[in-house]
Amino acid sequence: MGTYPYSEPETEGLLREFAMAKGFNAWLNFELLAAGQGQIEIRQEVNDDLLQHHGFVHGGVVGALADTACSWAAATLAGDVVTSSYTLQLLAPAIPPYLRVRACVIKKTRSTASVEAKVYCLGENEAERLVANALASIAILSS
Amino acid sequence: MGTYPYSEPETEGLLREFAMAKGFNAWLNFELLAAGQGQIEIRQEVNDDLLQHHGFVHGGVVGALADTACSWAAATLAGDVVTSSYTLQLLAPAIPPYLRVRACVIKKTRSTASVEAKVYCLGENEAERLVANALASIAILSS
Amino acid sequence: MGTYPYSEPETEGLLREFAMAKGFNAWLNFELLAAGQGQIEIRQEVNDDLLQHHGFVHGGVVGALADTACSWAAATLAGDVVTSSYTLQLLAPAIPPYLRVRACVIKKTRSTASVEAKVYCLGENEAERLVANALASIAILSS
Amino acid sequence: MGTYPYSEPETEGLLREFAMAKGFNAWLNFELLAAGQGQIEIRQEVNDDLLQHHGFVHGGVVGALADTACSWAAATLAGDVVTSSYTLQLLAPAIPPYLRVRACVIKKTRSTASVEAKVYCLGENEAERLVANALASIAILSS
Numbered sequence: 001m002g003t004y005p006y007s008e009p010e011t012e013g014l015l016r017e018f019a020m021a022k023g024f025n026a027w028l029n030f031e032l033l034a035a036g037q038g039q040i041e042i043r044q045e046v047n048d049d050l051l052q053h054h055g056f057v058h059g060g061v062v063g064a065l066a067d068t069a070c071s072w073a074a075a076t077l078a079g080d081v082v083t084s085s086y087t088l089q090l091l092a093p094a095i096p097p098y099l100r101v102r103a104c105v106i107k108k109t110r111s112t113a114s115v116e117a118k119v120y121c122l123g124e125n126e127a128e129r130l131v132a133n134a135l136a137s138i139a140i141l142s143s
Numbered sequence: 144m145g146t147y148p149y150s151e152p153e154t155e156g157l158l159r160e161f162a163m164a165k166g167f168n169a170w171l172n173f174e175l176l177a178a179g180q181g182q183i184e185i186r187q188e189v190n191d192d193l194l195q196h197h198g199f200v201h202g203g204v205v206g207a208l209a210d211t212a213c214s215w216a217a218a219t220l221a222g223d224v225v226t227s228s229y230t231l232q233l234l235a236p237a238i239p240p241y242l243r244v245r246a247c248v249i250k251k252t253r254s255t256a257s258v259e260a261k262v263y264c265l266g267e268n269e270a271e272r273l274v275a276n277a278l279a280s281i282a283i284l285s286s
Numbered sequence: 287m288g289t290y291p292y293s294e295p296e297t298e299g300l301l302r303e304f305a306m307a308k309g310f311n312a313w314l315n316f317e318l319l320a321a322g323q324g325q326i327e328i329r330q331e332v333n334d335d336l337l338q339h340h341g342f343v344h345g346g347v348v349g350a351l352a353d354t355a356c357s358w359a360a361a362t363l364a365g366d367v368v369t370s371s372y373t374l375q376l377l378a379p380a381i382p383p384y385l386r387v388r389a390c391v392i393k394k395t396r397s398t399a400s401v402e403a404k405v406y407c408l409g410e411n412e413a414e415r416l417v418a419n420a421l422a423s424i425a426i427l428s429s
Numbered sequence: 430m431g432t433y434p435y436s437e438p439e440t441e442g443l444l445r446e447f448a449m450a451k452g453f454n455a456w457l458n459f460e461l462l463a464a465g466q467g468q469i470e471i472r473q474e475v476n477d478d479l480l481q482h483h484g485f486v487h488g489g490v491v492g493a494l495a496d497t498a499c500s501w502a503a504a505t506l507a508g509d510v511v512t513s514s515y516t517l518q519l520l521a522p523a524i525p526p527y528l529r530v531r532a533c534v535i536k537k538t539r540s541t542a543s544v545e546a547k548v549y550c551l552g553e554n555e556a557e558r559l560v561a562n563a564l565a566s567i568a569i570l571s572s
Contacts, residue, residue, distance in 0.1 A: 022202035023194040050165040058167035059214075059226050060207020068200050083202050084398070085423055087564055089228040089372055089543050091536050103189070106547075107520050107559050111397075112370070114518050114562050116545070118535075130536050132542050135516055135564040137371055137423065140489040180379050227541070228566055230373040230421055230516055232400050235394050249404075250377050254540075255420050255513070257375050259402070261392075273393050276400050278373055278421040280514055280566065309480040322517035337452040344453035345500075345512050346493020351487050368519070369488050375514040 008036030011076050019072065028064060032072075038105030038113075040073040057094035057121070062132050068113045069103035070136035075112040077105055077139040084112070086136035094131040098122040103134075109111045113138040151179030154219050162215065171207060175215075176262035181248030181256075183216040189239045200237035200264070205275050209260045214277035217256040219281040220248055227255070230278035239272040241265035246277075256281040294322030297362050300369040305358065314350060319357075324399075326359040330356035332382045343380035343407070348418045349393030352403045355389035360399040363391055370398070372422035380417040384408035389420075399424040437465030448501065452535070457493060461501075467534030467542075469502040475525045486523035486550070491561050495546045498532035499565035503542040506534055507569040515565035523560040527551035530567050531539040532563075 012035045020030055028050070033041040043063055044135040067083055074081045103117035119132040155178045163173055171193070176184040187208055195201040210226055217224045246260035260273035306316055314336070319327040327377045330351055338344040352370055360367045389403035405418035440462045449459055457479070462470040475493055481487040496512055503510045532546035548561040 019196055022196050023192060024203060025195070027192045028203070049166060049170045050166070053162055053165050057209065059210050060167060060171070060203065063206040063231075064203020066200065067206060085230060085232040085371060086229040087228060088206075089564065089566060090226050091541075093541055106562055109520065112520075115518055116285075116562075116564075130506065131543075131566065133535055135207060135518065135545075135562065137518060193371060228514060229313055232421065232423060234395065234398075249419055252377065255377075257377055259419075259421075276392055276402075276421065278375065278402075278419065305482055308482050309478060311481070312487060313478045314489070319452055335452060335456045338454070338493040339451050344493065345496050346453060346457070346489065349496060349517075350487065350489020353492060357488075371516060373516040374492075374513060376512050393514040 004034035004041065006037040006039045007034040010014065010119055011035050015072055015075065023035065024064070028061065030065070032041065035072060035076050038073055038077045040069050040076065040103045042069050044098060044099040044103050046128045051096060057096050057099060059090055062090065062094050062099070062119055063088050065099055065101050065135065066119050066132055066134035069101040070115040070134060071107050071138050074105040074140070076140035077108055078113060078142065080141040081138050082141060084137040084139045088136055089133045091133060092129065094120045096120050100106045100128065113140060115123070147177035147184065149180040149182045150177040151219065154178050156211055158218065167207070171204065175206070175249065178215060178219050181220045182217055183212050183219065183246045185212050185244050187242040189242060194239060200239055200242060202233055203235065205237050205242070205262055206231050207264050208242055208244050209275055209277035210279065212244040212260045213258040213277060214281055215257050215279035216246040216248050217283070220251055221285065223255060223280050223284040225284060227280040227282045229277055232276045233274070234276060235272065235274045238264045243271065246269065254283055256283060290320035290327065290350040291327045292323040293320040294362065297321050297398050299312070299386050300357055301361065309322050311354065312390040314347065316351070316354065321358060324359055326355050326362065326389045328355050328387050330385045332385060337382060341386060341388045343382055345376055348376065348380050348405055349374050349386070351385055351387050352405050352418055352420035353422065354401045354419060355387040359389040359401050360424035360426070363394055364399060364428065366427040367424050368427060370425045372420055375419045376417070377419060378415065379419045380408045386414065397426055399426060433463035433470065435466040435468045436463040436537060437505065440464050441569055444501055444504065449527060453493070454497065454517050457490065459494070459497065464505050467502055467506045468506065469498050471498050471530050474526045480525060486525050486528060488519055489566065490530070491523050491548055494518050494528055494530050495548050495563035496565065498530040498546045498565060499544040500567050502532040502534050503567035503569070506537055507571065508540060509570040511570060512529050513566040513568045515563055518562045519558045519560070520562060521558065524550045526537050529557065540569055542569060
């Protein structure tokens, strides 16, 4: 992509093949923009099935996006991982149809990674508006 | 249902009409079992679109179920609400196809409700296995 | 005590000897009321050094009490433990001088315990008022 | 201080006068290094009373430091505040005697601020080692 200095094409290929092509992630329409070195960026085009009754993106979708970004960011450093816990703050209504998330590993120990993620919705000209802030503990299975 | 002493049929009807019939909640196949007096129970039959690459229920689905249960539990006491934040612990793989969640308001102030939720998957004979534990702060909009 | 069916005198003795008699715990004046089978109850008489500038018990004291209760509750089942993370909701002002906390292990895996704690301040006649709700992930070191 | 571009001397003076000089904060020996524009940095020299039974800084002290930094960071933007909830990840043993915390407001709405804090212990030559990561929701009272 040129704009992601942390990008590792091989890692991105593995994530696209094994984690994004199936089940919920495929259905949620997650598009991996970049992955590598403990960082990740995902874009999502949200269809009407993912809204709540006020017309905003459902908090569960925002949470799934944040959780996925945190676990994949850890996976770029640690291979097989699983989310232990995360805290999600919902800060503003997530206006469809475009979400973007950036996640970054803050510290990796032998068994756990601390990962932060921020979720944005996009207005005109791709102007970002922060809608959620997340902090996750990701368990490293291969430890 | 008879087995839910907190059940309030009118509240349940409102939730079914306004919150469950549309968008993500309808797609997730949430079935409200009981609601009232700050408590709620929801059952979900999970189809294959909601799994992750190991065949378990996607953590995002578990999170959406917990978040939804917490906000609706608060809604039974406080009307219009929105989730401010929640912490989700993922404690065991969620084996499809059946999930169940119970949520309970622990304290309600003028502006906020503290709500706990526990998510179970169901084995044979409806034996429950705890897969997630959540603690949410729900903002009360009508305050 | 008679009122704590989960009480295990040997466990309580170990906690009093190794964890309560020294450093911060001793200074905070934690008094163990009961411990055993994944449950614990602690009472604290709060002196003026532990208040904040409005005269309530400092949130850091409430957090320390909740964190300590969670880790000790896990220790009754798992031996040597350390807190990985916790979420604390501060729900009401903690009025001095008496706090009480009850913690309970919800699930224990090989490596982690999920523990809940509730902190109360005490009014006249020991009437309890909930001031904080906590959810902790405790790492089991001996796993 | 020269090294803190966000420093606002008047804000720092108010925090020192009203929040740091009394009770628990005074006892914990918090030293405000800089405050302003939603950011804060605090240093703490930890005496032996604040250790746990392994000789590390007690998690409750680390939590109090993180919580205090988050609420004060919000106070630089919003005046009178109170912590609603926070999640604390304890990532490594906090080796005495020096801790340092930096907190930053990520988003402020009318009623709430989302604040992140990182706590470090200091080795020789003030080399920092990350020991805790926190995410807080701070309620704005003057809203």
